[in-house]
Amino acid sequence: MNAYELNSVEALRAHLAADRRLYEPRPDGQGGLHWQTVAADDAQAFEPGLEPPPFSAKAFFFPEREAMFRFERGRFVAVEPEPEAFTLFGLRACDLTAIAYQDRFFARDGHYQARREAALLVGMDCAASCTGGFCAALGSGPAVGDGLADLVLIPGASWRLLVNTAAGRAAVSGLDLKPAPRDWTRAREQTRQQAAAEQGDAAPLLAGIAALNAGRVPPQTWEALGPRCLGCSGCTSVCPTCSCFAPLDLPTDGGLRRERVWDSCLYEGFQKEASGHNGSPSPGDRVRRYWFHKFGDGFKREFGRYGCVGCGRCDRVCPGGIGARVVLKRLGGA
Amino acid sequence: MIEVVPSICSYCGVGCGLGLRVQGDRIIGVEPQSGHPVSQGQLCAKGWSTSFAVDPAQRLVHPLIKERGAFREAGWDETLDLVAEKFREALADGGPTAVGVISCARATNEDNYAAQKFARAVLKTHNIDHCARICHSPSVAGLARTLGSGAMTNGIVDIDLADLILVIGADVTENHAMIGARILRAQDRGAKLIVVDPRKTRLARLADWHLQLRLGTNIALINGLLHIIFAQGWEARDFLDRRCADADALRRHVAGIALDEVVALTGVPEDQLRAVAHAYSHAKAAFLAYGMGITQFQSGTNNVIAVSNLALSCGQIGRPGTGINPLRGQNNVQGACDMGCLPNVFPGYQDVADPAHAAKFTQAWNTSLPTAPGLTSLGMTKAALAGDFRALMILGEDPVLTDPDQNHVARSLAALDFLVVVETAMTETAKLADVVLPAAAFAEKDGSFTNCERRVQRVRRAVPPPGEARTDWQILGALAQRLGQPGLRWPDAEAIFDEMVGLSPMFSAMSYAKLDRHHGLQWPCDGEHPEGSPLLHAERFPLGKARLLPVSQVAPAEVPDADYPFAFTTHRLHFHYGCGSMTRRSPLLERETPTGLLFMHPDDGRGMGLREGQGVRVSSRRGVLETRVHLTDDVPAGTVAMPYHFKEAPCNRLTNDAQDPSTKMPELKACAVAVTALPPGQAPRRLEFDEPAHERL
Known part of the structure; x- marks a missing residue:
């Protein structure tokens, strides 16, 4: 890991964009903030703001609709993705943590891995907390964790750049970078602590996780949350670690194309079996199941961490107002 | 990419x-728009x-001409020549009263402007209508009589400012989910x-009070x-x-009502x-919203007037956080x-019977315009059944599935020459048509939509239309x-919008550029x-003083009896929309x-x-179908309900076409049915459309 002074983030971005397609979150002027292509000659200043894009980077690797195979003239034909190399510029710590989580889940998924290998990840420490984020409580931010990105931008009085991997080193070769002063870690740690403090007391959230895993949440709590879930699929769509999918067969000339499409465990039909039996028949059961998948200790054992990275997107996207932060506080009795 | x-x-x-996520020529998904004033980054x-819904794999991509009962693909020129010829024949045969257009509440303003101009300036008829007939025509008629204007008086943002929210006959979290969500958040803050x-x-389950009134009271x-x-x-x-004017008549009318009778009836x-x-009367700001549970009755217009009476009597209108707010479907x-x-x-609610408006449009469109009054969509249906209607164009609607008494609609379409x-x-x-023309979906065109709070918003072409x-x-x-x-040969959608703006005083200060800058603008914008008008009637009503009109309870045209013992109502599900042509994909x-x-x-x-x-x-007295029963206390004993999304x-097939006298709104919300069990294990028969139900079952 090497740290450098970065005189111009825009110059770095232009350098990276010259080699491969580069995406950066940008406002669309109509209320949206989306990952958008930035050309090498794009002169717009790099102004990441505090809020992460509402849509995580998940879809770059695990698209919401993706062809898996075709069936033609009685034969199955695999559809392999052929991704062009690309760079994600300005990934937050939470999203990078989520990518690492997804890397484990999709470790043997050729489609995911092909896209993942095509990507250069440029992370960014958060200079201050976004509204509603609680990454500090879950150990996924606000500073980018070790080894999660090829390059990391560190905000401060002036930008600094961490080069973490061989791919990162190759990507910045040709740039004239001066080493950062030796005490760069202290300034970074200061920013991290400050941003983490802005997220408030983690205790009520941790109490919620503890109550959930200790089985101390009474069924009435889940049944009260149930009607507030409209089954919209918003939380699972924006969640950077959700990974469930369903098949969709579309007719083609004389055959069909099988896609996998994002599914949502909040749908009643998700667990419904052919017999009509449903493992999670009530809305409360489904809400309970969802949060167990995000905060259950069993999943932590399997994936090395909780499924939630504290990005706060579900709180923002949930029409019923029962995103992670709200639910954890309620479970913890706060 | x-x-x-x-x-x-x-x-x-x-x-x-x-945000439409576009990969190549396909829309693969959507992203929320966190700064959008209505949805604030959420979706249902x-x-x-x-x-x-817009996937090209399941779309119509070629013009189709029906020959000997089967469709064949044809080119645009051949098909349009045929359509023009058929309309010419119909006009020669029956005159302009025998042709008409049913437009589409899901198409853009620009498409709708073109549709009414086509009817009026080309076919020379005012026979132009759309499905508002069967959702909020009583709102337009009722509120026109009490206030002088029939749209939401307040904005969706007013929910955030209300200290009380009264919802009548609307399943808001399912049908207008982001408004429902906003209501839940309002409740959370007190x-x-x-x-x-x-x-x-x-x-209703989450409400502080649920008044579970009997259907149609x-x-x-x-x-x-x-x-x-x-x-x-x-x-x-x-x-x-x-x-307000004339409060005394209402005061006397309601004074004569016996409360125990209200209790017995409701x-x-x-x-x-x-x-x-x-x-409601003591709230500082009470936001009243209503839906089809008010309008889809033969007493629909009077129901709306009753709602208006309530809001006016309590002064819950004309201020932030209040209002009479009909929730619109499409x-x-x-x-x-x-x-x-x-x-x-005409566009902008300019009365076609007013000679000054007719003269303005005659001049602007540089053509003669009809003087005979036009027919509503159900009027066209009836005229067709009577043999008085020749040719009809339907844009993007599926009345066979969504209008009352389906056999009747299908018979009337079959009675057309074209x-x-x-x-x-x-x-x-479309299956019943002589010609089917493939239309671009919303993501494939530029234009504008106007939401229920009168906000005109831009939609943009994200992908090219599939095929032709x-x-x-x-x-x-x-x-x-x-x-x-x-x-009607405009270079682009903006030219249509500009033409419309130039002819409609209530839109006169709008342009695409301004819509882009403001996240849309609420009319009147002049x-x-x-900057548009988020709040209506703050100072005065279009009528000057609002009117309180005494109205009396009218029972549904058909109530349960020995033969048809269940009250029957219809509703919608969160997961489906209209006839299901989009959601069921x-x-x-x-x-x-x-x-x-x-x-x-x-x-x-x-x-x-x-x-x-x-x-x-x-x-019911009109038809029969088979389905599966879902046992739930969502409905009270004695009342059964069905969603209307499923062909x-x-x-x-069951609903009644008894109509509201002033708007012809059919009574979709109430009729009487009989229910009999199929033997356990026997699957319900799925109906096919080409056979009348009575003969089959």
């Missing part, structure tokens, strides 16, 4: 912002599933929530509330004096009536009305040219209100509710020995 194109959701009238299940509905909707209930309010002196006297206990009357049903796709008005349907997919109505599909206005322009009228939404259902109270189910999911036969169990 992914591009995100900001647009507006094409489902309901809430008008949520969404339908909005999230948009990519499936606002009181009152729901008036015969069904236990999600909101809205006026009795509201008059009961008004009786209490006036008897207690809780009315807003100052507001009544300053802003089934709502007196203490609940008193609590709600007190809460993404652009407001716009289709605004654009004049109604038989009686039916042309402009559609994105092969609907049940074209926008409605392009099709109408090419057809007009063949019929000798070149005035010299006096250059999503594997996830289709999995949620794959077939139609009959909702029945468990006590009734027990009485009939029914098990959950068992097949049942449901019959294999089409509840509009």
